[in-house]
Amino acid sequence: MAEFFVSLDPKIAEQLQYLIDNVPFAIWETFYSTVLATLFAYLIGLPLGVLLVVGEKDGVLPLPKALMSVLNVVVNLLRSVPFLILMVVVFPLSRVLVGTSIGTKATIVPLFIAAFPFVARLVESSIREMDRGVIEAAQAMGCSPFQIITKVILPECVPSLLTGFATAFVTILSYGAMSGAIGGGGLGAMALNRGYTRHQNVVLWGAVILLVILVQIFQTIGTRLAVGMDRRLSDKGGKKRGRKAAMKKASNERRIGGSM
Amino acid sequence: MIELKHISKVFPTADGEFQALTDVDLTIPTGDIFGIVGMSGAGKSTLVRCINLLERPTSGQVLIDGLLDESGQAVDLCALPPAQLRQARRGISMIFQQFNLLMQRTCLDNICFPMEIAGVSKAKARERARELLETVGLPDKADAYPAQLSGGQKQRIAIARALASDPKILLCDEATSALDPTTTRAILRLIQDINRRLGITVVVITHEMAVVEEICTHVAILEHGRLVETGAVETVFSNPQTEAGRRLVYPEGVQIDRLPPAGVVRVAFNGGSSYEPLIASLAIDCGVKVNILGADTRNVNGQAFGTMLLGLPEDQTEAAKAMSYLKAQKDVTVEEVHDYHG
Numbered sequence: 208m209a210e211f212f213v214s215l216d217p218k219i220a221e222q223l224q225y226l227i228d229n230v231p232f233a234i235w236e237t238f239y240s241t242v243l244a245t246l247f248a249y250l251i252g253l254p255l256g257v258l259l260v261v262g263e264k265d266g267v268l269p270l271p272k273a274l275m276s277v278l279n280v281v282v283n284l285l286r287s288v289p290f291l292i293l294m295v296v297v298f299p300l301s302r303v304l305v306g307t308s309i310g311t312k313a314t315i316v317p318l319f320i321a322a323f324p325f326v327a328r329l330v331e332s333s334i335r336e337m338d339r340g341v342i343e344a345a346q347a348m349g350c351s352p353f354q355i356i357t358k359v360i361l362p363e364c365v366p367s368l369l370t371g372f373a374t375a376f377v378t379i380l381s382y383g384a385m386s387g388a389i390g391g392g393g394l395g396a397m398a399l400n401r402g403y404t405r406h407q408n409v410v411l412w413g414a415v416i417l418l419v420i421l422v423q424i425f426q427t428i429g430t431r432l433a434v435g436m437d438r439r440l441s442d443k444g445g446k447k448r449g450r451k452a453a454m455k456k457a458s459n460e461r462r463i464g465g466s467m
Numbered sequence: 468m469i470e471l472k473h474i475s476k477v478f479p480t481a482d483g484e485f486q487a488l489t490d491v492d493l494t495i496p497t498g499d500i501f502g503i504v505g506m507s508g509a510g511k512s513t514l515v516r517c518i519n520l521l522e523r524p525t526s527g528q529v530l531i532d533g534l535l536d537e538s539g540q541a542v543d544l545c546a547l548p549p550a551q552l553r554q555a556r557r558g559i560s561m562i563f564q565q566f567n568l569l570m571q572r573t574c575l576d577n578i579c580f581p582m583e584i585a586g587v588s589k590a591k592a593r594e595r596a597r598e599l600l601e602t603v604g605l606p607d608k609a610d611a612y613p614a615q616l617s618g619g620q621k622q623r624i625a626i627a628r629a630l631a632s633d634p635k636i637l638l639c640d641e642a643t644s645a646l647d648p649t650t651t652r653a654i655l656r657l658i659q660d661i662n663r664r665l666g667i668t669v670v671v672i673t674h675e676m677a678v679v680e681e682i683c684t685h686v687a688i689l690e691h692g693r694l695v696e697t698g699a700v701e702t703v704f705s706n707p708q709t710e711a712g713r714r715l716v717y718p719e720g721v722q723i724d725r726l727p728p729a730g731v732v733r734v735a736f737n738g739g740s741s742y743e744p745l746i747a748s749l750a751i752d753c754g755v756k757v758n759i760l761g762a763d764t765r766n767v768n769g770q771a772f773g774t775m776l777l778g779l780p781e782d783q784t785e786a787a788k789a790m791s792y793l794k795a796q797k798d799v800t801v802e803e804v805h806d807y808h809g
Contacts, residue, residue, distance in 0.1 A: 438613075
């Protein structure tokens with residue numbers, strides 16, 4: 208290895224050495240900020256997405272029209288603010304929530320704020336796809352609205368929600384890459400601060416390739432999980448075709464849901 | 468007993484209001500298998516959804532047998548607060564054309580669902596669910612998922628699920644319309660069997676007359692949201708009193724497009740006599756030749772019923788002769804048809 212480095216241009220060798228020394232920690236930073244931001248985004252986004260559907264006039268749990276309008280406006284508003292601006296705007300909030308407005312920890316706050324409305328819309332579209340007949344059957348059996356949500360809507364939507372989860376995770380990961388702009392860490396910051404600003408192309412492309420690989424891994428796991436859990440595709444004869452169709456559908460959804 | 472009193476339902480639509488049901492009065496006796504028939508869009512599904520308030524009637528009352536207030540008065544379902552309505556709904560099960568099973572749950576867990584909602588312990592619910600699987604003839608499908616079943620099997624699971632809450636009433640909304648004729652027959656047998664053994668009142672919504680003939684004891688005919696005819700299946704089917712009834716019962720019977728003759732009569736056979744050579748006898752005994760414009764005979768609950776549309780000769784005396792001959796026959800009713808349009 209050392210000999211290989213010696214034979215290279217010393218500039219490139221230096222960059223490679225930098226990558227080897229810093230990549231593990233950068234991956235860790237990218238990973239944990241993405242996981243935490245996704246987690247918090249679902250904590251708010253999942254119930255919000257459910258409300259956006261069940262709270263409608265002919266929904267399971269009709270809510271006041273004014274409240275529904277407010278929810279929709281808030282979601283649309285947050286989704287329309289560019290992420291770079293959002294990161295700067297929420298500085299004060301970051302200081303309150305995590306004690307600092309710079310660094311990897313601080314990027315979790317804007318990531319969460321950008322992601323929860325996106326997650327809410329993903330959850331909303333998953334639930335809207337559901338067959339209304341099943342909800343009607345549950346109502347006829349005497350289910351309360353809460354029982355319909357927890358025992359019918361959410362369990363029946365699990366495969367679609369998982370597909371959405373993979374989309375959200377990957378999107379949040381790629382947004383997190385921008386956090387280098389406010390002193391956050393991770394692969395994105397490495398590519399931006401070290402690679403781009405200092406013209407170190409090896410670092411730049413090394414970090415980007417790693418990001419691509421990470422996205423591939425998580426997306427594949429998510430789609431596999433979603434298809435594997437889906438009991439609508441479990442019959443022997445239709446298995447292969449069903450799976451293929453579901454994969455195709457999942458990848459379509461990924462494309463549609465591509466940006467927050 | 469289910470009593471629907473002055474039920475009306477209006478849907479607001481983009482271009483004004485749509486009156487789906489107009490002043491429907493209907494009494495369904497306990498233990499009956501009651502058919503509600505009509506063309507598509509007649510309001511059948513809306514009407515049956517008014518019984519368990521999946522659709523809330525715009526006006527009118529829904530009285531369900533056994534649902535009484537403290538003073539022993541029948542309670543209007545529409546007046547119940549949400550929690551009590553949910554409780555009441557557990558006594559009124561429903562099955563659907565598209566089965567509406569939970570696709571992510573096994574068959575056994577689907578059947579357990581209504582009991583889970585009602586707070587029955589898991590062990591008890593599973594035991595009961597296995598009994599019900601036995602009842603509907605699918606004991607080996609406990610761990611299968613609905614996607615692995617055929618349509619008929621799915622409907623059997625849906626029926627088992629419907630029975631899990633020990634209902635007094637079973638509403639069937641086009642329950643056999645997505646099934647082939649053989650499977651339909653088997654599902655109808657099952658419903659009839661359940662009705663006889665458990666005494667559950669069954670309300671059947673269908674556009675298929677064959678379904679009504681097969682299992683119903685009473686029938687109501689809906690047209691454009693109005694109840695136009697109701698009575699015992701034998702009575703209504705052998706001799707429908709309204710144009711809507713005739714169209715439904717004998718869809719083929721009035722489509723012959725030849726010959727708008729001077730007088731048209733409808734001859735109804737009220738059991739037993741539909742295979743006697745009436746027209747041949749008429750020709751031989753009176754020497755009058757009549758024209759058969761349309762005929763339809765059916766086997767309803769083991770008895771033969773049918774109607775025939777006859778075009779009488781233009782000659783007045785011959786026509787009168789034929790009329791009196793026909794009227795003299797027993798088990799036959801004759802009436803003149805004035806609204807015959809070929």
